[in-house]
Amino acid sequence: MLTVQNLSKSFQGREVVKGVSFRLKPYTATALIGPNGAGKTTILSMIAGLLKPDRGEIALQGARDLRREIGFLPQYPKFFEALTAKEVLELCGHISGMQASEIRKRTQEVLDIVGLKDMMNAKADNFSGGMKQRLGIAQAILHQPRLLLLDEPVSALDPAGRREMLDLLKQLQQETTILYSTHILNDAEEITDEVLFLQDGVLVEQGSLEEMKRRYADDIVLIHVEAPEQAEAFAASAPFAVQVEGAKIIIKREDGGPAMRDILQYASSLPFEVSKIEKQAASLEHIFMKVAKRS
């Protein structure tokens, strides 16, 4: 639904986004992942129309005015100090040219969606970080955009705020296409269909999370045995490096680790049977470390 082609941007002669191209599928959540300074905010700001690209194309299928179809949550949402949550949303509605009756209806709806209905007459400035973030989401979805852009929606939140935000994003994912930036990979794993790895302004890997987990999976082999003592016995005479966790043996095969054949041969030479041998699905963190090392 969104196509980004060859997007580039420089600041003071330094190119910070370098020929980035990707497509978003409708009703998917895509995580833009990368270390600090990789260019995530710059890319989101260009898609949101807040920054002009030096080169490249941004097209949203069937849209004439991109801004009407896009909702944006900045990294640090700020609201006018004197306004209540309801007034913040009403102001946003007026600014984006919505009809008064529509603004009234949608304000109630989105306050309900983000769980702030009981707080609608409280001053937004007194809100906690998590509540501000949820109000930020409310203003981003007020005009029912087809694409929701979220810049680090969970990074600044405490664990309870993060949980609330992740649950809210899961709910929004059902009805909108989401592109969000993050460097908190555990959280991203919960709500991500597609992944874009950005490093130093370059997209170094992209694809579906499931597909990537499979592709990077064969690096770690898990062997399950009946009892921790058997796992210790397995480790004691293993001709390769292993790690023991209870009745589980973990073998990392990257960087010159053992071949699968050698692992199976060694396992079958022991005086007890293993219950299960499996390849561990790679975590996003593991994939990210591999991609970062390779690039």
Ligand SMILES: Nc1ncnc2c1ncn2[C@@H]1O[C@H](COP(=O)(O)OP(=O)(O)OP(=O)(O)O)[C@@H](O)[C@H]1O
């Ligand atoms: N307005 C600007 N003027 C000059 N340099 C900028 C400007 N905005 C961003 N940069 C630089 O561009 C690079 C990319 O910044 P950007 O904020 O897009 O990265 P990011 O991946 O979002 O990082 P973070 O995770 O820290 O938010 C950084 O080196 C940053 O210092």
